[in-house]
Amino acid sequence: MKKAILFLSILFLLSCSNNEVTYQKISGNAFGTTYNIIFQDFENSNFEKQVDSLVYVVNKSMSIYLKNSDISKINQGDTTIRIDNHFKEVFLKSQRIFKETDGYFDPTVGVLVNAWGFGPDKPIKNLDAVKVDSLMQYVGFNKVKLVVDKIEKDHSAIYFDFNAIAKGYGIDVIGRYLESQNCKNYLIELGGEIRARGVNDIGENWNVAIEDPNTDLTRSFSEVVRLENKTMASSGNYRKFKVDEKGKKFVHTINAKTGYATESNLLAATVIANLDCADVDGYATAFMAMGFEKTKIFLESHPELKSYLIYVDENGETKRVTLN
Numbered sequence: 001m002k003k004a005i006l007f008l009s010i011l012f013l014l015s016c017s018n019n020e021v022t023y024q025k026i027s028g029n030a031f032g033t034t035y036n037i038i039f040q041d042f043e044n045s046n047f048e049k050q051v052d053s054l055v056y057v058v059n060k061s062m063s064i065y066l067k068n069s070d071i072s073k074i075n076q077g078d079t080t081i082r083i084d085n086h087f088k089e090v091f092l093k094s095q096r097i098f099k100e101t102d103g104y105f106d107p108t109v110g111v112l113v114n115a116w117g118f119g120p121d122k123p124i125k126n127l128d129a130v131k132v133d134s135l136m137q138y139v140g141f142n143k144v145k146l147v148v149d150k151i152e153k154d155h156s157a158i159y160f161d162f163n164a165i166a167k168g169y170g171i172d173v174i175g176r177y178l179e180s181q182n183c184k185n186y187l188i189e190l191g192g193e194i195r196a197r198g199v200n201d202i203g204e205n206w207n208v209a210i211e212d213p214n215t216d217l218t219r220s221f222s223e224v225v226r227l228e229n230k231t232m233a234s235s236g237n238y239r240k241f242k243v244d245e246k247g248k249k250f251v252h253t254i255n256a257k258t259g260y261a262t263e264s265n266l267l268a269a270t271v272i273a274n275l276d277c278a279d280v281d282g283y284a285t286a287f288m289a290m291g292f293e294k295t296k297i298f299l300e301s302h303p304e305l306k307s308y309l310i311y312v313d314e315n316g317e318t319k320r321v322t323l324n
């Protein structure tokens with residue numbers, strides 16, 4: 001579940017000690033979750049309407065929960081849709097991360113997300129190996145391509161689901177807008193993902209806490225980190241899961257390599273980098289499917305990604321490790 005980060009950064013310190021520096025906070029709902037934005041304000045600005053407009057545009061492009069969105073029309077087989085720059089950027093980022101992670105990050109897994117009951121469409125009852133295998137023919141980012149401004153699919157039934165990267169991208173869009181308004185000091189938190197720039201109201205880098213993977217709805221924190229012009233995203237399967245009548249657990253991170261909603265030994269992954277939030281969002285999701293060992297190997301060749309991993313070792317004990 002992409003709420004493995006609790007937003008702690010100066011939310012309760014908005015009354016500034018320096019009268020010449022004013023920070024504003026706005027909050028709202030976006031992409032099926034909530035957002036909090038703190039930013040340095042020189043002109044008594046209120047960006048709520050602009051943020052709402054940006055959220056609408058991104059949703060209109062990539063929300064699988066809106067029947068008239070571009071992505072929904074493409075999923076329904078409409079080949080006439082000309083995608084906008086938002087869809088194009090997320091498509092190209094997804095294509096790159098798909099290749100880098102050897103297919104563990106794959107937004108064409110949407111048909112299986114629905115089948116297992118984690119998407120907007122009705123799940124498939126009594127989903128077995130035969131049905132999973134039949135659906136796997138519609139999974140694979142190598143089966144889709146961008147031609148000028150249209151998406152071409154090898155199979156009309158291929159179903160895009162950008163939920164594992166779109167929230168991070170939405171944060172980037174909002175952040176870029178703030179920067180276009182000469183706002184250099186801000187922190188955006190949306191559904192647990194974060195983009196931080198500059199400093200807070202006391203002149204320090206922004207602090208956020210990494211949440212422990214508690215399954216009993218309690219909240220505790222394993223570490224507080226300081227973000228200096230970084231983005232941060234977390235993924236975990238410890239809250240968003242289903243248990244069938246036989247007591248078998250199914251998690252929302254579908255393994256695109258196998259087609260199954262089975263839990264890996266990685267409980268939670270937090271990724272921090274000097275990249276777009278969309279990028280770290282995608283990597284965090286991929287790591288949950290890869291498991292601890294493959295993630296560790298991947299990070300050895302990606303020193304730009306600082307990662308906090310919580311996993312279960314061979315003795316069944318919960319362990320924490322920071323890599324890079």
